[in-house]
Each structure stands twice: as C-alpha cells, then as structure tokens.
Amino acid sequence: MNGFVALPTDVQLAIQAVVVAVVAFAIQWVIVAVPWLAFLANYAREWALLLSALLIDFIQNALPTGSDDVSIKLILFILALIGMFVKFAAARQVKGFSQTQP
Numbered sequence: 001m002n003g004f005v006a007l008p009t010d011v012q013l014a015i016q017a018v019v020v021a022v023v024a025f026a027i028q029w030v031i032v033a034v035p036w037l038a039f040l041a042n043y044a045r046e047w048a049l050l051l052s053a054l055l056i057d058f059i060q061n062a063l064p065t066g067s068d069d070v071s072i073k074l075i076l077f078i079l080a081l082i083g084m085f086v087k088f089a090a091a092r093q094v095k096g097f098s099q100t101q102p
Helices: 009-033 035-062 068-091
Strands: none
Touching: 009 035, 009 068
C-alpha cells in the first residue's frame, strides 16, 4: 500500500495552473461547439479548482513513498513536458495557444 508524498507548494500551484488552463480551454471549446452552453463559463474557475484539488490529492496518495525526491522530480518533469508542448504550440501559432488571436 502506498503512503503519502507531500508535494511542495510550487508543484501544487503548477498542477493547479495546468488544470485551470485545461478546464478553461475545454469549456471554451464546448461553448464554440454549442453556444447555448455559454453559462458554463461562469463556473469554469470553481470546477477547475475542484478538479485540481482532486488531482493533487490523487497524485500525493498515488506516488510511492521511500523515494519522495524522485517522485517529485518525475512530476516536475511531466509539468516541464507540458510547458514545452504549450510553447511549441504557441510558436507554431496553433489556434488557442497563440498570443495573437484573430
């Protein structure tokens, strides 16, 4: 049975930022596809914060104990990969990732 690996605050905030961005992106995509669901945008932040809290709790309970430093570095590596993907998509001006939207 796994124990509990406490993630540092900065890692928790990074996970929270990723979840907030993904939820906002998903809700905007749904609103574009189904315009009458525009009211969902009012609740995006609350849903994102709830999902990020659940994800952080799940990650902290799922990581193996005994090698906490390695587990935390793995999470940081995954977050770095996500950041590289976002930078790559923004550089390629992928719709939804670029700074200059039409």
